[in-house]
Amino acid sequence: MDAAISQTSPSSDTAGAAAASCAAVLVAAPASGQGKTTVAAALARLHTRQGRRVRAFKCGPDFLDPLWLALATGAPVHSLDLWMTGEADCRERLRAAAADCDLLIVEGVMGLFDGTPSAADLARRFGLPVLAVIDAHAMAGTFGALAYGLQNFQPGLPWAGVLANRVGSERHAGMLKDALREPSQWLGALPRDAGFTLPERHLGLVVASELGDAMARLDAVADVLAATPLGQMSIGQLPQARFDAAAQPDAPVPPLLAGRTIAIARDAAFSFIYPANLDVLDALGARLSFFSPLAGDALPDCDAVWLPGGYPELHAEALSHCEPMRAALAAHVAAGKPVWAECGGMMALFDELAAHEGADAGHTHRMWGLLPGKVTMQKRLAGLGPQQLQLGSHTLRGHTFHYSRCETPLAPAARTARPGVTQAVGAQGGEALYVHGPVRASYFHAWFASSPEATARLFGAMPIELQSHATTE
Numbered sequence: 001m002d003a004a005i006s007q008t009s010p011s012s013d014t015a016g017a018a019a020a021s022c023a024a025v026l027v028a029a030p031a032s033g034q035g036k037t038t039v040a041a042a043l044a045r046l047h048t049r050q051g052r053r054v055r056a057f058k059c060g061p062d063f064l065d066p067l068w069l070a071l072a073t074g075a076p077v078h079s080l081d082l083w084m085t086g087e088a089d090c091r092e093r094l095r096a097a098a099a100d101c102d103l104l105i106v107e108g109v110m111g112l113f114d115g116t117p118s119a120a121d122l123a124r125r126f127g128l129p130v131l132a133v134i135d136a137h138a139m140a141g142t143f144g145a146l147a148y149g150l151q152n153f154q155p156g157l158p159w160a161g162v163l164a165n166r167v168g169s170e171r172h173a174g175m176l177k178d179a180l181r182e183p184s185q186w187l188g189a190l191p192r193d194a195g196f197t198l199p200e201r202h203l204g205l206v207v208a209s210e211l212g213d214a215m216a217r218l219d220a221v222a223d224v225l226a227a228t229p230l231g232q233m234s235i236g237q238l239p240q241a242r243f244d245a246a247a248q249p250d251a252p253v254p255p256l257l258a259g260r261t262i263a264i265a266r267d268a269a270f271s272f273i274y275p276a277n278l279d280v281l282d283a284l285g286a287r288l289s290f291f292s293p294l295a296g297d298a299l300p301d302c303d304a305v306w307l308p309g310g311y312p313e314l315h316a317e318a319l320s321h322c323e324p325m326r327a328a329l330a331a332h333v334a335a336g337k338p339v340w341a342e343c344g345g346m347m348a349l350f351d352e353l354a355a356h357e358g359a360d361a362g363h364t365h366r367m368w369g370l371l372p373g374k375v376t377m378q379k380r381l382a383g384l385g386p387q388q389l390q391l392g393s394h395t396l397r398g399h400t401f402h403y404s405r406c407e408t409p410l411a412p413a414a415r416t417a418r419p420g421v422t423q424a425v426g427a428q429g430g431e432a433l434y435v436h437g438p439v440r441a442s443y444f445h446a447w448f449a450s451s452p453e454a455t456a457r458l459f460g461a462m463p464i465e466l467q468s469h470a471t472t473e
Helices: 036-048 065-073 082-098 119-126 142-152 170-179 214-225 275-283 312-320 323-334 452-458
Strands: 020-028 054-059 078-080 103-107 130-135 159-167 186-191 240-243 261-265 287-291 304-307 339-342 350-354 364-366 371-377 383-391 394-402 404-407 432-436 439-442 445-447
Touching: 020 036, 020 082, 020 119, 036 054, 036 065, 036 103, 036 130, 036 159, 036 214, 054 065, 054 082, 065 103, 065 214, 078 082, 078 275, 082 103, 082 119, 082 240, 082 394, 119 130, 130 142, 142 159, 142 170, 159 170, 170 186, 186 214, 275 287, 275 445, 275 452, 312 350, 312 364, 323 339, 371 432, 383 452, 394 452, 445 452
Parallel strands: 020 103, 020 130, 054 078, 054 103, 130 159, 159 186, 261 287, 261 304, 304 339, 339 439, 350 371
Antiparallel strands: 020 240, 350 364, 371 404, 383 394, 394 445, 432 439
């Protein structure tokens, strides 16, 4: 496994870097849908508009929640995951952020103890005090039991307190507060108000940039949060955390893509891009050129193309009419130049895409035709969880999350595997990697920093090496 690298630290040499402290919380919940993103973004917005420097992170793989946190803070939001990004990467990102900010907010993932690793694992590893958000709209005394259980289920969990969400009245809030064994843990309540709810769709929250009132929504919640005990705390009164530097400096990234230009699709159809992945490509020496198929942009002059994930299914009709882009990509591939297509990017390359709901239900759209076959949207989740892809002696870590399935005559050139699993190329399970001429495509979302060498291979700096058996750590 290649060592993970940090792209946001002030220097590539972290040896001797000073530890840093600041106010910090990890916003968690008993389950998904409790209001973690709303509270985390509102807290960030409240302090940002008061002139404080706020940095936010997202626990685990996610493309959508970070966009709301970035809107609230005005700064890029990176993922922290003890497996996918690695402990050293997490540690240095937290230390570098703490050295430059007044408040550090980490939004958890799913329920506090869900997943391996979980948000609780991250909190205990780095001493992040947990702020629990509980949807209390249908409970009273049980609120106290749930808060107590979250705090005490695992020993050594740093704890900040609990905030009730979707509360019906002041009387209801009083009942919830009285249910706590330790009243000092009460950090307040947010009312049940549709205006405070961030809209969702099948892959998660609606992208913040799609809503003209996104900032107004955050300001509305921040205004209410300001009247709670949590919102009235000064920076000095908020929980504090100290972050040490990683024990070993990051390995230097070889300039394997020096002199190469990578064209990257980036618009509402192709928006699932980790900022850290762009940093890795830059560290590899690549020149990055962005284009929007939806806006009718021409394909830039380039050596390789990256089609990231996103929502091609929501823009299928528009993409089907991108005739110049279809022709330009066909010419690019005919010239033997590589294409890396992830999830939604891969979906756009098949012959057809069939919708399943809304006004477009039952309609099949002609797509860009660089991969033979058809993609069909479905209501049932088709892939979810951490995955890794073996390319020769190098391993890319990442994840999968999609609601579509593809039917193609192409045989997988390789398959991803879950952490700790040895995956044979021909075995079932994992996500298929399709290699069709210079096109490399998969539902797999790669975290480039897990292996810069494998990343360089995807973009054609050297041939892709596939082996019959992938041995994983």
